[in-house]
Amino acid sequence: MQERDIKLLENTAIRFVTRLDYYVMRELISSGFVQKDSYPVMEDFQRIKKEASQAGFTEKTLSKLDDIISSRSKVMDAVEKYADIIEKQGISVLCKEDRDYPFSWKELSGMPPVFFAKGDTSILSGITLKGAVSIVGSRQPGRYSLYATREFSSKLSKQGVAVVSGMA
Numbered sequence: 001m002q003e004r005d006i007k008l009l010e011n012t013a014i015r016f017v018t019r020l021d022y023y024v025m026r027e028l029i030s031s032g033f034v035q036k037d038s039y040p041v042m043e044d045f046q047r048i049k050k051e052a053s054q055a056g057f058t059e060k061t062l063s064k065l066d067d068i069i070s071s072r073s074k075v076m077d078a079v080e081k082y083a084d085i086i087e088k089q090g091i092s093v094l095c096k097e098d099r100d101y102p103f104s105w106k107e108l109s110g111m112p113p114v115f116f117a118k119g120d121t122s123i124l125s126g127i128t129l130k131g132a133v134s135i136v137g138s139r140q141p142g143r144y145s146l147y148a149t150r151e152f153s154s155k156l157s158k159q160g161v162a163v164v165s166g167m168a
Contacts, residue, residue: 001083005093008114009086011039013078018071024064031055037096037113042072092117094124102127123162132162 014020028034033048033055040048048055049065057065068075086093094101095114100121105111117124133156135149153163 001087005086006079006083007041008039008093008095009079009082010041010075012114013075013082014040014042014045014068014071017075017078018064018068020064020068024061027057027061031057039095039114042068042075045069086116090118092121094121100124102132104128119157123157123160126160127162130160130162132164134164 025034028040028048029036033051034040034044045065045068049069052062052065085091092100093114094117096106100117102124104127123130135153137145137149141149157163
């Protein structure tokens with residue numbers, strides 16, 4: 001796995017493990033401690049925390065910085081777990097800078113800066129032209145539902161339509 005992917009996994013793990021939210025990130029970006037569209041990792045947060053006393057951060061941000069730093073072990077365990085799953089399952093890690101990141105997503109607010117994809121990621125760049133479909137179903141589908149889902153998704157993907165799942 002590339003070093004870049006490990007950093008993206010670390011950033012993702014920090015966000016999930018510590019529930020790092022938009023408001024804290026916005027404050028870190030507006031203060032100049034984090035660059036917009038960057039993927040800060042543990043060492044970045046440790047540096048920010050050292051310099052935080054003169055930054056005038058809100059209590060919420062200071063508390064979240066403490067939470068991130070104290071969660072280092074959990075974050076790194078999650079990175080290891082994610083990396084193992086990604087390698088075993090043949091999953092790709094994509095971010096806004098990647099060629100296959102959907103162009104239309106770059107223009108929309110709220111789209112994920114990092115996401116994971118399985119299969120041919122080159123079709124993602126064509127979402128604007130060919131479209132995408134999300135198939136939502138039950139956590140305990142019946143046999144017919146599984147059959148129909150396979151049929152629909154297979155036929156759509158053969159036409160170049162991206163089949164997207166939030167994996168809820």
